[in-house]
Amino acid sequence: MNPSLKRGSPARSSSSFGLSSAPARSAAPDHFLFAADSDAPLRAPRDSGAIWLSCCDAAALSPRAHAAAERAYARLMSGAGRPLPHWFDDLRRRLLDLFGVPGAVAVLAGSVSEAEAVFANLTRAALSLPVRRVAAAAPERPDDPANDFAAFPLRDRYGLPREPAEIDAETVRLAEEAMAQNCAVALQLCDCSESGLAGPSRAAARVLAESHPAQVAVLIDARQWIAPQRIAEDLRAGFAVLLSGSRFASGPAGAAALLLPPAFADRLGAFDLSAALVANDAAMNWPRGLRDRLRGEFAAMADLALGLRWECALAELEAWFAVAPAVRAEIDAAFAREIRRHLAAAPALRLVDSGGAPDEARRMFPILTFDERGRPLKAEALRRALAEPSARRSGRAARGRPVYLGAPLRIGAFQALRLSFGAAHVNDVAERIGEGRSFAAAFQPLADDLLEAFGLWSEIAANDCL
Incomplete structure (x- = not known):
């Protein structure tokens, strides 16, 4: 494994892994929290006078979130904090503790599209079949040319919401077509779309998963909204959950997480990740129980920027849950x-x-x-x-x-x-x-x-x- 430390995204420059020798800094670590090409307004404090009503995309950080990143960064740079692997373990534990589902595991990711790709890779490994992804069509779900989906629209051509039963029927059809070609289905249920819609229904997803346990895995796309009880119920039902550390969570862009239910994680043996994921991922984004099962090596040991972004998001989420x-x-x-x-x-x-x-x-x-x-x-x-x-x-x-x-x-x-x-x-x-x-x-x-x-x-x- 390459013992490098990813210090920024998306530039992803690396340096020596020895953090303890770095000087302590009290200044806000904006070069870690924000991408080099991010909009300048995002770098301004939330209390600088602007009106932020844009959490569906991104927003400036609150003093609360910024202070959390500052504290974590100062501890890391001074060597006074816990070792880096324990810090990432703590980030995942804090995130999972919000939902209280024993045995669930969390994988951190640099974007929601990266987390989607991780889920597809793990579905392929758990079900031992090539994977067809089924998800809502753009623009209700951000269009990502790097991710190929069999898509169902949530609106008709006039922009009106489709009937839930119609969406369910089309989802089932797309899934059955994939299974007929001996593919596993990574079904992505949109809990809150880019305009606030949802689909397919959990009932339809549950029927598919229970009828075809060897060919269907379900991912709840909760990037836009976090409903605590519903997410806990989804994990207990065996559904994975996709979260964003920005958007509703109000952290910086470039932070996501994939929550895996206990039964899904237990099915995973040794697995491979795509070359693109391995090149852009870091070992400490994964819990040890999963990263030790990867065939091959991650490109880096740790992504410090991602950890600090999740410090911001968790500062807001933990306060919101309280x-x-x-x-x-x-x-x-x-x-x-x-x-x-x-x-x-x-x-x-x-x-x-x-x-x-x-x-x-x-x-x-x-x-x-x-x-x-x-x-x-x-x-x-x-x-x-x-x-x-x-x-x-x-x-x-x-x-x-x-x-x-x-x-x-x-x-x-x-x-x-x-x-x-x-x-x-x-x-x-x-x-x-x-x-x-x-x-x-x-x-x-x-x-x-x-x-x-x-x-x-x-x-x-x-x-x-x-």
Whole structure:
């Protein structure tokens, strides 16, 4: 095994494995947390004045998350912390402890697409068959040319959500076609898509897995939303789970994890990984019980950047799990009410799937924008104007703060901007409640952000020719 330390992604430069001789640093390790080509706004502190409502993609770090990375980095560089292998073991243990399923294991990954590829490789090893992956079609799941899927759409060609029974039937058909060709099926169930949809149903996935245990493995794609009880139930049911350390978890981009249920991990003997995975992975991303079964060698011993990114994500997730479920639900409902209130007063803005999931089940809000004649505005230009006050033509709007929304998403013939919130938003409100403020006072800063964001959005839509 090459005893190298991966210190940055995606550049992935390496240096000597001897950390104890490195000088202690107290400065924030941004060169580890952010990719060299990441957007400059992501490097700014979350409390720098901008309004971040873009957790469906990425958002700036909270002081809470940044401090967690600083502390971990200082311990590692000073040699005062636990040995590096134990640190990665602790990261995986902390993540698994959130869900409380004995025997489950976690594999860390540098991206959700990498975690998807790991699951496909492990499915091939566990079932001893070539693998066909079945998953939701883009754009409801990010398109990744490197990953080849048999895809089922969650929307029809007009952008309307398909009936759940129709999605289930198509999923079963694709899976049966693959099995008829003597392939194993890595079925990816989307728990929350890029616009908030789900499919296929867990019932359909369960029937497939129970009817064909030697040919079907199920992965729950929970990158956009973490539902603790549901994830625990999925692991107990024998489903693997894909998590993102960014997005809802509010950590930096470039952190993901694959949670494997006990029965799946127990089926694995010696296994191979694709050349691409071996070249970009690190041994300590894997628990020892699995990495010792790999035929061949990983390209590096450890990915320090990935560990620090998960320190950020776990700081937010552990704080979010510590908030009483009733308080989390109250914050969720208040957020949704504010959005509904502002949309009702903004004729240029229309919520996609407004008659769909109830507000308490929504984690993101895809919104279409129209001019006074009812013509759709260019979503990318609108997003840029919201994020860059200098790009706004309206004088009043130009004085507002930067507002960051999720990237445009194609829905039928239109492009929607997505407004979403994450664990960091909930934690900020909960912290203020813990300081003794009333719920209304604790939620007010987030309500003020929404008020300004929707005011600027409407102002730009009405006065800027986008």
